[in-house]
Amino acid sequence: MTAQPAAAASADGGRISTREAARRLGVKPETVYAYVSRGLLGSRRAAGGRGSTFDPGEVAALARRGRPAPAAPGTPAGPATGDGSDTAGGGWSRIRTGITLIEGDRYYFRGVDATALAATYSYEEVAEWLWTGELRRGFRLTAPEQPLAAARRAAGSLPAGSGPMDRIRVALIAAAVADPLRFDLSRDAVLGTARNLIPVLVDALPRIGPPQPDSARLSRRLWSGLTGRRPDEPSLRALDTALALLIDHDLAASTMAVRVAASARAHPYAVVSAGLGALEGPLHGQASALAHRLLTEVLERGGAGPVVAEYLRAGRHLPGLGHLLYRGEDPRARLLFARLAEVPAAADALAAARDVADTAAGHRPLHANVDLALAVLSVSSGMPAEAGETVFSVARTAGWIAHALEEYAEPAMRMRPSGSYDGPRPPRPLP
Structure with a gap:
C-alpha cells in the first residue's frame, strides 16, 4: 500500500x-x-x-x-509456573477481553472474584458462568454417546503405558472427526461443542478407580481416571475446586495460541488442540509435574533442606514457587491449600510443600503458586506426576472455549503480527 x-x-x-x-x-x-x-x-x-x-x-x-515493541534479546525468563507466560508482554498487543481480570493479587471471572466462585460453586457451574454470564445451579456436563465411543476407541488403541494427556489429545481428535457440525462457528453451536467435549475428554480416560455414573459430577469421574484410590468427599471437593480455579487466567501462552487459531476461524476442537500444544512445554502445563517430583523427593528424604540445596547448587529453578503476575501468594494456591488441609491423606504432602516454601523463602522472597498446590493434590491422592497437567487441561478447556467465542466475534485474521526481518538483505545470488 x-x-x-x-x-x-x-x-x-x-x-x-x-x-x-x-x-x-x-x-x-x-x-x-x-x-x-x-x-x-x-x-x-x-x-x-x-x-x-x-x-x-x-x-x-x-x-x-507507548508503542508495542518485541522483548529485548536475552531477556531472562520468569519462574517456571503453569501460567508462567500469563503476561501481555513480548511483541503481542493488548487484547480486549471480558473474561478474566488479574489485579492486585486477585483475579476475577466476569467481574466476580474467581476464588469466591470456586469456593462456592462446582466446576461445571463456574464454566457455564464463564461462557454465558449466567449461573445454573446443579448444571452437569455429560458426554454424548457417539463422540464418546469414538474417543474411547482412539484412546484405548494407544500403547500400554500411555499417560492421561496422551489419551486426552487422541480423544480430542477422535471427537472432532465424529462431529460433522464442528465447522459451525455460531455461538450456540460452539457452546454445544464445549458442553459435549469436556465430558468426552474426561470419560475417555480408562477408569482405574471405582466406576462412576455418567450423571456424577465431572470431578468425581475425573478422579476415577487418575487414581485407583477410593475418594472421600474432602478430596473430591479439593479436585473440583482445582478445576474451577484453573478455568482461565487471562492470556496465558496456551490461551494466546487458542485465540490465534480462533482468529483464523479454526473450529473449536482445533482451537483446543492449539491450546494443548502450547501447554506441553515445561514452563506451562508440565510445571505441576515438576513440582510433583520435587515434593516426592522431599517426602522421601524427610525434609526440604537438602533437596532445595541440590536444586540451587545445580542452578535449577524450584518448581511451584513464584509467579509473574502476583507479588504475594497465588490466590489459587491459597484456596486449594485450604481445601487440601481438610483432606487427612494430604497432611504429609502439605507439610512438605510448606517446608519447601519456607526453606526457599530464606534464599529468595518467593511464594507458593498453584502448581505446588496441584502437586500436593496429586502426590497425596496416589496420582501420577502428569495428573496436574491433566487437571489443568480439562479445566482450561472451558476457558479456551470462552476466549474462542470472543475471538470469533472479532475481525478474522487480526492476530497476524509482522516479523522484524534481520537476515541478509536481498538481492543475493542464487545459491
Whole structure:
C-alpha cells in the first residue's frame, strides 16, 4: 500500500495519512501497518483508493500507551509456573477481553472474584458462568454417546503405558472427526461443542478407580481416571475446586495460541488442540509435574533442606514457587491449600510443600503458586506426576472455549503480527 502524503491528512474527514500516523508514533510506515494487522489500530481506505487513513485520536491513544515493541534479546525468563507466560508482554498487543481480570493479587471471572466462585460453586457451574454470564445451579456436563465411543476407541488403541494427556489429545481428535457440525462457528453451536467435549475428554480416560455414573459430577469421574484410590468427599471437593480455579487466567501462552487459531476461524476442537500444544512445554502445563517430583523427593528424604540445596547448587529453578503476575501468594494456591488441609491423606504432602516454601523463602522472597498446590493434590491422592497437567487441561478447556467465542466475534485474521526481518538483505545470488 502507498502512504498518503502528510499534506492530505485532513482531506478525509480529519483522518490522517499513514505517513503522518507513523510520524506521530515515531515508527516507520511499515510498522503502522503491522499495528493494524495486530488489532492495535483501525484503518480505512483513503478517498481515491490510494493508501489508508487513521483516526488521529486512536493514534494519540496508542502513542500515550507507548508503542508495542518485541522483548529485548536475552531477556531472562520468569519462574517456571503453569501460567508462567500469563503476561501481555513480548511483541503481542493488548487484547480486549471480558473474561478474566488479574489485579492486585486477585483475579476475577466476569467481574466476580474467581476464588469466591470456586469456593462456592462446582466446576461445571463456574464454566457455564464463564461462557454465558449466567449461573445454573446443579448444571452437569455429560458426554454424548457417539463422540464418546469414538474417543474411547482412539484412546484405548494407544500403547500400554500411555499417560492421561496422551489419551486426552487422541480423544480430542477422535471427537472432532465424529462431529460433522464442528465447522459451525455460531455461538450456540460452539457452546454445544464445549458442553459435549469436556465430558468426552474426561470419560475417555480408562477408569482405574471405582466406576462412576455418567450423571456424577465431572470431578468425581475425573478422579476415577487418575487414581485407583477410593475418594472421600474432602478430596473430591479439593479436585473440583482445582478445576474451577484453573478455568482461565487471562492470556496465558496456551490461551494466546487458542485465540490465534480462533482468529483464523479454526473450529473449536482445533482451537483446543492449539491450546494443548502450547501447554506441553515445561514452563506451562508440565510445571505441576515438576513440582510433583520435587515434593516426592522431599517426602522421601524427610525434609526440604537438602533437596532445595541440590536444586540451587545445580542452578535449577524450584518448581511451584513464584509467579509473574502476583507479588504475594497465588490466590489459587491459597484456596486449594485450604481445601487440601481438610483432606487427612494430604497432611504429609502439605507439610512438605510448606517446608519447601519456607526453606526457599530464606534464599529468595518467593511464594507458593498453584502448581505446588496441584502437586500436593496429586502426590497425596496416589496420582501420577502428569495428573496436574491433566487437571489443568480439562479445566482450561472451558476457558479456551470462552476466549474462542470472543475471538470469533472479532475481525478474522487480526492476530497476524509482522516479523522484524534481520537476515541478509536481498538481492543475493542464487545459491
